[in-house]
Amino acid sequence: MRRTVIRYKAKPEMADRNTELVAAVFAELKAARPQGLRYMSLRLEDDTFIHVVETAADDGSSPLPKLPAFAAFQSGIRERCAEPPLPKGATVVGNYRMLEES
Numbered sequence: 001m002r003r004t005v006i007r008y009k010a011k012p013e014m015a016d017r018n019t020e021l022v023a024a025v026f027a028e029l030k031a032a033r034p035q036g037l038r039y040m041s042l043r044l045e046d047d048t049f050i051h052v053v054e055t056a057a058d059d060g061s062s063p064l065p066k067l068p069a070f071a072a073f074q075s076g077i078r079e080r081c082a083e084p085p086l087p088k089g090a091t092v093v094g095n096y097r098m099l100e101e102s
Contacts, residue, residue, distance in 0.1 A: 002060040005090045006051040009083035015047040018080050021073040022049070028070075034063035038099070048083075052090070054099070 010018045022041050029039065036056035043049055055062045064070050078084055092099065
C-alpha cells in the first residue's frame with residue numbers, strides 16, 4: 001500500500017474551476033468504482049488544495065490516471081496554480097475514523 005499527499009495552491013480566479021474539475025473526478029470514481037484506490041481531496045480557505053491518494057499496489061500504480069475526468073483535471077493544472085503540485089509520500093501517524101483501518 002502506498003499513500004501520497006499532493007499539495008498546491010490555485011490562483012484565486014481559477015480555484016472554483018479547479019473544484020469543478022476535481023468534483024468531476026469524484027463523480028467518475030463513484031460511477032466506475034475502481035478497486036485498489038482510496039482518494040480524498042480538500043480545499044482550504046486560502047485556495048490551497050490537498051489530495052490524499054492511497055493505492056493498494058506497492059509500486060503505487062493506480063487506476064486514477066486512466067480516468068478521462070482525471071486527464072481533464074490534469075490538463076492545464078499548472079496554469080491554474082499559483083503554487084505547483086508537490087507530491088510527497090506519506091505515512092499515517094494517527095487515524096480516528098478517517099481512513100479505513102488496514
